[in-house]
Amino acid sequence: MITEAQRLQSVQEYYFSKKLQEIANMQTDIPIISLGIGSPDLQPHPAVIEELIKNAQNGINGYQSYRGIPEMREAMATFYKSKFNVDANPSTEILPLMGSKEGIMHISMAFLNEGDKVLIPNPGYPTYSSVTELVQAEPLFYDLTNENDWLPDFDQLEKLAKQKPKIMWINYPHMPTGAKAPKDVLRKLVEFATRHQILIVNDNPYSFILNDEPTSILEIEGAKDVCIELNSLSKTFNIAGWRIGMVIGKETFINSILKVKSNMDSGMNFAIQKAAAKALLVDDSWYDELTTIYAERRKAIWEIADLLDVKYNPDTAGMFIWAKLPEDVDDKEFIDEILYTKKIFITPGSIFGSNGKGFIRFSLCAPIEKLIEVKKRLEA
Template structure:
């Protein structure tokens, strides 16, 4: 039998890949499962985006290989988007790299910068892909703990009491997933200074800025940030385009070129029609965000009622596409969600999949209609 690569022994199959098989089997057996686990938007993209994709299919360029760097007009739209919403100036020619979703960027950045044994600071709780990709490239995860007492922000003073000599890269993610915590301007300034002191590349993963949040922030707005920071962004949540796979990496030209060297060896460019649709999405006015968030506000109110029915507590100031809720007493997250799935046919994400600091918490997705959420409330009551 042919042995698999050693790197496969360092990671497990993604939690949702496994758990959704179980959920789908329950659905196939006739169980009326309500899925509040996945952050996959159920709403439609703007109509003009769909029209741009459709029209793009008729272009003589549609079926050709596309540029590894994307259409010039897509990069220009991304530059205008960052200037408009984050007050960040970017060169469309040299400081923006379109991606097939920001998840791709996590792998490309890691491959561009990490050698075997390099340390990587990873939030706990945090997006599981940061840790799995770190392991796949042979680097060493160095978890930094976040907790409610510090509003789920990193304690940089405590970090500087540890040995950072082997650390090369740090993942941050604000607005934070899964907790919905927001970074302050001061935190971003402190992170830039921290990165410069320790020669660490900081990458902010920033796909949730516009969901139930009136103050979107980019770490690149901080003076000197481009020297030591990159930022990932995505159209998945902001424009309901998760399946389209459109993201971007922004930062200084040298760092972008390093990542491009990896990317250009791994794909052949984004489909033309999708790029044309993305351009239209990035041109949306603030009315789009207001309309989108009015829907999510109604849904979040219902999810809060659901959390109340389950005797959970939560932070009403949190933002993003989820509600992060603390379970009562010493209830174990995975045991709790399995009971709710079995008895009430409602699937909720256990906080433990985001790290040990997620024990005692669960995460609800807002990607379900008000009718479905009302049904979930009725079931658990």
């Protein structure tokens, strides 16, 4: 009998993979409206589409450099300099990725040995813990709580540091809660990592959605010695399916990740790289337009949350609204009731960790017309 690898014994199929299949199999008289996944429904900038088409027609379709074309890496460096005031050498300190989710695996494979400890936020992106387990390292969950504005408890971190973790995952603006990390918190994280020789990986794809002050941990003095940052074009430029991400950090870190990446893929499509370079250099009116659209949707989601009698913090960033259910209401039972009776899908908070229990998450990736329909269904 052929059995699966032992590493899969602690890893489950991704929640959305299973739930979306369940929804697809449902027999319904009205369409299901999904407020679950953060998959942008808006169009990319017209110039980006034009660049993609033009370069797709030029016949350059072969394997590309694992490091990406110089034009795209230079655009990534320009983006980081103009938006975060972070200097990064495009030749040695930037590595394009086929989506930042790929980077989570590459980084873990590059730095973790079997049994190494990894600090993972609770609640947090489930891929951090599943990849940690896939490489047979050990998750150490650190608490993020509503009472502490979903920021790390440094007393708890100091206690966990005694177990000598090798990597710490952070993610600000935070998914799923939308919490923003002030620079003094990022500074304390850099000091913590320096003191304990921990590699911090900041996963930073939501900085430009409903956020007046985009930040990078690499802005902090000394961060490059102990930090790297993942970023993605998926959310900011509405090109999630194109799979374009990047990791930024000092050359030695990048070279270690490249050893893994170069054995995993054969380079990003040329036309997509050219289009990515174009996207990274759009003017500020693009971000203003995004903000206007998402702000209107956020207001509609707040009204939906009020109808459901759930509490939310209006001062958050990103493309989700995180809301607290009344006491003793089970989040998975709550969202299933709405799914089956109102044909509306909302994400239960407990899939992001035990500290997400009793919360739900709404996505802003639905046009205002659908949000109006959600309100009508709930009012009915």
